[in-house]
Amino acid sequence: MSDFHPETVALITGAASGIGLAIANRLLSDGITNLSLLDLPSPSLSALPEALTKNFPAARILALPTDVSQERDISSAISLTVAEFHRIDLSVHAAGIGGHGMVMDETSAMEKMVAVNLMGVWLCESMVVKQMLLQEERSLTTGLPYKTRGSIVNIGSLCGLSAARPAGATYVMTKHGVVGMTKADARDYGPKGIRINCICPGWIKTGMTAGLDTSGFTDQIISRVPLARWGASEEVAYLASFLLSDKASFITGSSYTVDGGLSVTV
Template structure:
């Protein structure tokens, strides 16, 4: 098979699903991975050139099986997009170890496990890894001790991947979204928080899932063939200015 194949985790909704759909528009085949089986089935029902794979990226045995099944189905992997993630926004003193581990095992362990398991396949195709970080990993922010730390670690892991895998022709980059208009964000962001975000962002608006997907697919494409080890904030300029949102502290 010569058609390129992308593996996208956390692909049943949001940025992951938007990325999968954009890959397909650009002529790729896509393996959509998510641990939410019913949502994954709904997401893949009417999508051509794609298959859903129900696995939990935080469990090593499941990750190994996932890679085997994707290679059996598609024969190759040209790009891995580590998008699966969870969040729990709590003050430091209210973040117990169980909450800390729940975030780390998906946001950090999952990126490590999926990337490592895919390396042999990526060596064959001289493929690309794109990890989804966050501006919360680029700078400290209220209520994000676990989430922000997990994303900061993903940013550094990306640099390690680029440094160590470049000799095999494998590129690794990280996209750090800012406020994005997802269903989850709109459900938890109060009008006060939304107003504060807009005031703090030079572009004065939330981003869309597709806008993040455009950056991800570019980094996986041949157009970015000399780009590796880069951390790109797709955030409307938010990381570039300001120091936080008072609305989040109330």
């Protein structure tokens, strides 16, 4: 039996690369065929429907250019998703930006990171929850006698749980905010049948971290990881698929590290 209803609809932000793309591929592999994929306009995003349906011919893929820092973009993407698929059952908020930022830095740099990493997650979650509340509850695929309206996974960071990094005040602030929002919203919407969890990756190989993959950085940071290597986006995706599925039906408001054990060394 599949972990997901055959008509399940999943929405993913930051879906054109990195962790978001890995989660899209994982959900397709796990049997979901209706995907709405959001990211900034790019050739990579435009190519997603054709690229993904080569391996998953039954899939229906929407690729929607979306700036998650813009409320009108998110509203449009949600509307187009519902118009095409009639519902949203799962939502993953993986869009984010990195960079440095200290409390004395220019306000504009701070505002951009907050707009994408924190407000972008808040806007997406707000609109997805509103849509889920319009939908009927469904029985669990596990056969347990409970109901669900949907599941949300926010992608945070190890920086949202543990010690701050140098020159990273703004980034750390946004990721702590995502963890806090996850807890608060899980409490508010759990009684309505909506589960909300957060994944906090450590050092994962993505386009965002590509410039850090140097011998010097590895010596300083990765050498402290008990598993002694970088993580892969696919390793985050496995956990995301589980948390989204009905196998995680009693899990909500939690934040999980995927960090090779780095958090136990801090």
